[in-house]
Amino acid sequence: MKKIIVLFVLTLISINSLFAESICHTFNLKNKTVDFHAHPVTQEFRDGIKTLKVDVIKEDGFPMPEWSVEAHKEFMAEAKIDYTVLSPATPHVYNGDNKKAREVARKVNQSIAKICRENPDSFGFVACVPLPDVKGAIEETKYAMDKLGAVGVKLSTNNYGVYLGDKSFEPLMAELNSRKALVILHPARARERPENVVTGKVAAIYEYPADTTRAVINMMANKVMTRYPNITFVVPHIGSFLPYMLQRFNGVVGVLAARGMMEPVDIHEEFKNLYFDIAGDPEPVALDILLMVTDVDHVVYGSDFPYVAGKAVIAKKRHFENNEKYKPLIESIYRKNAVKLLENK
Secondary structure (H helix, E strand, O other): OHHHHHHHHHHHHHHHHHHHHHOOOOOOOOOOOEEEEEOOOOHHHHHHHHHOOOOHHHHHOOOOOOOOHHHHHHHHHHHOOOEEEEOOOOOOOOOOOHHHHHHHHHHHHHHHHHHHHHOOOOEEEOEEOOOOOHHHHHHHHHHHHHOOOOOEEEEEOEEOOEEOOOHHHHHHHHHHHHOOOEEEEEOOOOOOOOOOOHHHOOOOOOHHHHHHHHHHHHHHHOOHHHHOOOOEEEEOHHHOOHHHHHHHHHHHHHHHHHOOOOOOOOHHHHHOOOEEEOOOOOOOOHHHHHOOOOOHHHEEOOOOEOOOOHHHHHHHHHHHHOOOOOHHHHHHHHHHHHHHHHOOO
16 A cells, blocks of 8 residues: 555656646746747757758848857846747748648747746747648647647748638637637748849848738738637737728728628727737837827837847847836836736736
8 A cells, every 4th residue: 555655656746747847937027027029049940940941041031040048048137138938930830841840840849948947037938830730730839838838829920821810720719719828920921022122032121010010900800809809919020010001901991891892890999909019129210100009008028139139139228218208118018018918828
């Protein structure tokens, strides 16, 4: 009997130990500055992109930056960032081969989860999923959130040409909604674009904000935010072109709906639950424009490290903090809203 009890206790200890090794948790974020837009360029990610035979230069227009856990933590210390929600970098992990894309996504997520386990006071993460393979994406969401401790997923604005809001993604949206997942959006290059202009060569100039805008408009047109209200979506780069497009889209939708050419959509109802990071250049005008269409309670901090060099991020952050106009907003953007987004995740 004693042997059975001892074996039972040892088994429980073993199970708990394995569980502890697999789950990555966020810590108490009160009064902590949180970064919602930063990318771990792990060796597994580099290897995975090679396995998928994705041309980084053709996809993004520039090479992957160097990255390490140590360099990221040094950057965070200097930038006075306490905690970072890591999201897998670009290019996105899909090449038309579902099996390979699933394998790469799994290895990438495991590598990031390991970083989070080893640095729980510094990092949490959202997982990559192999869309447009919806079945594979759902399986990876379950694994990453249940076994690895991801707080949600990163979704590409388009996935091999299939945009967020597409009907084929409904099962994944339902899964994410049931989990009250955090979803961090990240732009991708449109599959078809003009190549004979500068905007078609380096994605960060125009294609990234354009594709973000295109995807979110498609989501609004298909009522994704109101049909799946438990998903918390974070839109990158200070809302991209959405602040300009919101009123224009609302007007055009009204005209089309009146003619029976599309279903009516309450654009402002769809828009009001979105969150926005300030990665990029919030000064001198971008944040002001964003705050014309949303409120400060829906804005969070984002650095875009390491794709934006640490020194540049720090200089922008300090300038922003010293701007008298924005000082009253910092507590909400850096800390208060982060707690709201991550609590109970």
